[in-house]
Amino acid sequence: MSDLYEALVKIVGEDYVSNQKEERYFYGRDPGLMSPHEPDYVVMPKTTEEIQEIVRLANKEKTPVVPKGAGLALTGLVIPQKGGIVLDMKRMERILEVNEKARYVIVEGGTTHGVLKSYLQKHYPTLRHSIPDSPPIATVVANAMIHGQGRLTQQRGFNSDMVSGLEVVLPTGEICRIGSCSVSSYWFSKGAPLPDLTGLFLGWFGTTGIITKLALKLYPCKKIRDVMLFLTDRAELVPDIVLKLAHSEMMEDIVISAQPIPLRFKGNFYILVFITGDSGEEIEFKRKMAWDALWEYFESRDGGFVSITPDMKAPMMAMPSKDTTRFADVRKGGGFEYSGPIAPIETYPDFVRKLEELASNYNLSYASAARVIDGGHCMMFSFSYTFNRADPDEMDRAKKALDEAAEFSLEHGGVIWKPNIDEQKMMMARMDPNTLNLMGKIKELLDPNGIMNPGNWETK
Amino acid sequence: MFELSFDKRKCLACRTCDCLTKCQYIDLDRDKARLEWQKIIKGEDSFVLEDCVTCYACEEYCPSGNHPFYLIVERQEEKGILPSPRPIITMWINQCEPVGRFVVGMVQEKALSFCFLPVFNLLVRGKLFEDIAWSSIFGQEFFCNAVYLHYAKMSVIKDRLPRIVENIEKQGIKELICLHDECYGTFTSLAPAYGIEVPFKPIHYYEYLYDKLKEYKDEIRPLNVKVAYQRNCSARLVPETEHFVDDILGLIGADRVEREYDRENALCCAELIRMAKGYALADDVQKRNIDDMVKVGAKYCVFNCPACWDSLAEKVAKRGIKPIHMIEICKLAIGEKPALEV
Numbered sequence: 001m002s003d004l005y006e007a008l009v010k011i012v013g014e015d016y017v018s019n020q021k022e023e024r025y026f027y028g029r030d031p032g033l034m035s036p037h038e039p040d041y042v043v044m045p046k047t048t049e050e051i052q053e054i055v056r057l058a059n060k061e062k063t064p065v066v067p068k069g070a071g072l073a074l075t076g077l078v079i080p081q082k083g084g085i086v087l088d089m090k091r092m093e094r095i096l097e098v099n100e101k102a103r104y105v106i107v108e109g110g111t112t113h114g115v116l117k118s119y120l121q122k123h124y125p126t127l128r129h130s131i132p133d134s135p136p137i138a139t140v141v142a143n144a145m146i147h148g149q150g151r152l153t154q155q156r157g158f159n160s161d162m163v164s165g166l167e168v169v170l171p172t173g174e175i176c177r178i179g180s181c182s183v184s185s186y187w188f189s190k191g192a193p194l195p196d197l198t199g200l201f202l203g204w205f206g207t208t209g210i211i212t213k214l215a216l217k218l219y220p221c222k223k224i225r226d227v228m229l230f231l232t233d234r235a236e237l238v239p240d241i242v243l244k245l246a247h248s249e250m251m252e253d254i255v256i257s258a259q260p261i262p263l264r265f266k267g268n269f270y271i272l273v274f275i276t277g278d279s280g281e282e283i284e285f286k287r288k289m290a291w292d293a294l295w296e297y298f299e300s301r302d303g304g305f306v307s308i309t310p311d312m313k314a315p316m317m318a319m320p321s322k323d324t325t326r327f328a329d330v331r332k333g334g335g336f337e338y339s340g341p342i343a344p345i346e347t348y349p350d351f352v353r354k355l356e357e358l359a360s361n362y363n364l365s366y367a368s369a370a371r372v373i374d375g376g377h378c379m380m381f382s383f384s385y386t387f388n389r390a391d392p393d394e395m396d397r398a399k400k401a402l403d404e405a406a407e408f409s410l411e412h413g414g415v416i417w418k419p420n421i422d423e424q425k426m427m428m429a430r431m432d433p434n435t436l437n438l439m440g441k442i443k444e445l446l447d448p449n450g451i452m453n454p455g456n457w458e459t460k
Numbered sequence: 461m462f463e464l465s466f467d468k469r470k471c472l473a474c475r476t477c478d479c480l481t482k483c484q485y486i487d488l489d490r491d492k493a494r495l496e497w498q499k500i501i502k503g504e505d506s507f508v509l510e511d512c513v514t515c516y517a518c519e520e521y522c523p524s525g526n527h528p529f530y531l532i533v534e535r536q537e538e539k540g541i542l543p544s545p546r547p548i549i550t551m552w553i554n555q556c557e558p559v560g561r562f563v564v565g566m567v568q569e570k571a572l573s574f575c576f577l578p579v580f581n582l583l584v585r586g587k588l589f590e591d592i593a594w595s596s597i598f599g600q601e602f603f604c605n606a607v608y609l610h611y612a613k614m615s616v617i618k619d620r621l622p623r624i625v626e627n628i629e630k631q632g633i634k635e636l637i638c639l640h641d642e643c644y645g646t647f648t649s650l651a652p653a654y655g656i657e658v659p660f661k662p663i664h665y666y667e668y669l670y671d672k673l674k675e676y677k678d679e680i681r682p683l684n685v686k687v688a689y690q691r692n693c694s695a696r697l698v699p700e701t702e703h704f705v706d707d708i709l710g711l712i713g714a715d716r717v718e719r720e721y722d723r724e725n726a727l728c729c730a731e732l733i734r735m736a737k738g739y740a741l742a743d744d745v746q747k748r749n750i751d752d753m754v755k756v757g758a759k760y761c762v763f764n765c766p767a768c769w770d771s772l773a774e775k776v777a778k779r780g781i782k783p784i785h786m787i788e789i790c791k792l793a794i795g796e797k798p799a800l801e802v
Binding site: 231233264265266268269287296301307308310311 | 766
């Protein structure tokens, strides 16, 4: 066994280090289309101090370190491009504190959304967090770090906007607290009134440090939650429909689906509108507000609210939604990836046309779900294609379609969400040079040996 | 193409124009009704075509069986009138399109039609169905398509119905027990009105239930409850089956209380009205209907149609009335537990 392996064993114990082929195989890939690359070691730390020791060791050995949550980004962000150590965070899964009155929770770096959801439902039923539509094993930290979105994103912004404090192990091994918790025992603010330093860590895909604790804002969990479904067959109306709904400031979440199967979806855009309330009257009021907001489309017969049967409603109400998982296996063989630009809602008609065009050109099954962000400032639009993993040709076509979608998104004003390394290069090629230079300086300052998740955000 | 059997001479001779004067959603006196109806017959514009909520009731009101509602639907389609927003109509047309997926049980000559309503799989349980539950058909391939009457798409019905009939016949079915009025109405009213041959015998499930209950007569424990009956739109296509409601409820000791909005004056569940005309009218219709049930002291609201259930069950429950499907109240009377709950 190598010295590094022995050193890692000394830090976390033998049971939590591996350099065996099967672990290296598993940790060398994700469910998306990016090429695999195996790590040399897989380590599962339990404490911040263990991570600190691992990072110091990696610096000494100039070995890459890749922190990993559930690895569900699909864009290869935790594939260790240059080998080294993958830090699997799942043993750091505790919920450390809930402050019911200041409405935040502090979790460890590997705590999952599923565990947090269950915990809040059981112990704090009047509070909730923004649950993303990824499987429940997605971690709170990784989701915030990629600027994920969730069920409260329409009202509250990106899930990363809901962060109210961090504990980070810097690439040089120091443990650093970010936000109000740096001067107070309360974790109520990620920055204000101090300089907001969370921007040094969120969106960097682990290239600037390892988040070991995160405080997340919690929001009222109303007693009743319901969904309305508005249909239109005109893509060009979608932006105004969405903005009219958002204008009411009554809607919890707004998601627009476009897909040709099941057949009930064909030819229409499905706009799911979620509402919440503490009483039937509150729900009814919000329902009427939604109707009134879209009355002109109803009168013109270009759109309307469709009554939802219980069998339709159940999957719509599920948190997280299981639709993505179902879609992932449409072609059988379990392959699925999407390019998800963040873009102004006015681009929706162009994006949906491109989605269909690429599906047709590359003979792929497609779907799209667009989630409205922060009251309509922008949306996440997914170009989603499914493929059979046993069919290399289909995988190749899917990759080409997604690359084209990414180019198209950038050309039309979008910014690619959780970009893979090729898409990162596309964006950096377009980026303001001074911004790119600043990013480079920040990375160099924080990670002088370039050990943190190398290959990502390589500014030079 | 199949043509509607409609005799305009019957309308010319009609003194009452009940089809429109009895309408609960459009207010017309006899003279105005006759005028508008003549416009419809001639293929001219009439506000009735726009304002129709597609409740089907005029099919029942017409004393001559002249199919006024089918004519309205034809005229709406000819004129491109959209009773509901276009995307909703598209959704319905697409989701029920036959795709070659036959969902069949161990089908015998006598079979149950679940229409395209999966809830029947829950309802058709227990002693009342023990001899036949496994002989069933379900899904798009057997879907009667009558729903397109709500959407001014008679062309879809005329296109799909012959294939549906053929699909059923190919299963070797001689007698089809329709668990939904919509199917029974399609095979006994709509198809004959268009000269579409039905080579099997449709049986309304009320008739089946009534006969079965008689077999279990000794096990019936009279319920001794007041019930309000929620009559559905497609019941208007088959008013001849209406007596079974009284027969069944009488057999199980349930009192179908007389109320304003029952029988010919029934109000529809209004969910179609919501999609077609908006929430104000739908809410008003539902409120009047449920207020009426409460006023007469009904303990149960008995449903025939699963779509009415989806629309009203929770709302009647909130007003202290137990929703129950007709099949389930029969089960209750012979000591079995209902499957559906709100």
